[in-house]
Amino acid sequence: MSFRTAYGNAWSENGWRMCNRDECEIVDGPHMDTAPLRSGAPAIILGDFVRRYDREVAPVISEVWGWSALNAVGDSNHLSGTAVDINAPQWAWGVRTMPATLVDRIEALVAEYEGAVFWGRWWDRPDEMHFQIGWPESDPRLDRIVAKITNPTPAYNPRTDPYVRTGFLQLIPPSRWPQ
Template structure:
């Protein structure tokens, strides 16, 4: 097993142990989890109906009333970071958002427990803003206290270059709240609706990297490489044309 594989296994064991019987003993519905192709099996039965809202967020994913309660949103480990975990939508969404968090941690600044916020209750997010996507488990806030809502300039040039590189690496399936008309530089959210082939493709590529010690988050990335910079700039141009 690779070093990365050992880190993932250790992180998973730590989260399960911290959660205790709540994650080890599940009632009459099945806990959702990634299938062989990385997609998520929705939970069925009373657990699913208890968290469903029937309302889609701005990016098209259904909001859920609770995390770790039988729906599609569960607290997941972020290997190699020391973070306790983040509540996100399982499957391809999880794969992509955890990658964002890990690259931020390795290349922008190391984070401490509590500095990443995933799912939030539908009643706690402000309607009309991209943060609503957190209620579907398809967005995360990284250090929201460091990057005030409505303000720009929280990242210096090199850090911004990393953010742009991450977005381009993910082929635009994630959008940065710093590019919105009302900026939230702490926010990273899925910019692909359910069933989008780009999400499936990108997530599959990221999972393949997890088995290669020379690829993926935690490995050296030259964000100043001309080809990467061009891809990042082209994506930035496309995404900012769709100001939100």
């Protein structure tokens, strides 16, 4: 694993060290086979985000862009493997063209990551295809979001809730209570 200086920058805009491709991995997800992401929290968080975007927001219909060796922006988060562009050809850089319903769905999804994912649409020069890690490298909040993704809370089961059982038993005659 190795790090580098790109365009005179050792760190990207979001506070991560610039890295070489060997610091990245390919994660499972729609059209992500060409989107290397920084191993660790960025791969887990952004990989999960892209998969959920595909299921909950809109289909991912073109290659996702991730880490890059070169970039037009010298401190780009793509140079540190901490950013993705989703459905890139569909959403031009510098203009807001997404319909309001899509914007609302994306903002709801981004909110579930509690600040760990930042959307490029919020910049003065919008980049609606762009999503990146919202916190700097080694921020302890990243561990909490990774744990939320990798160890989700089990779904609530009303059959095992003693209050539900007690309430249910009050509705049926004692002769029909389960043994």
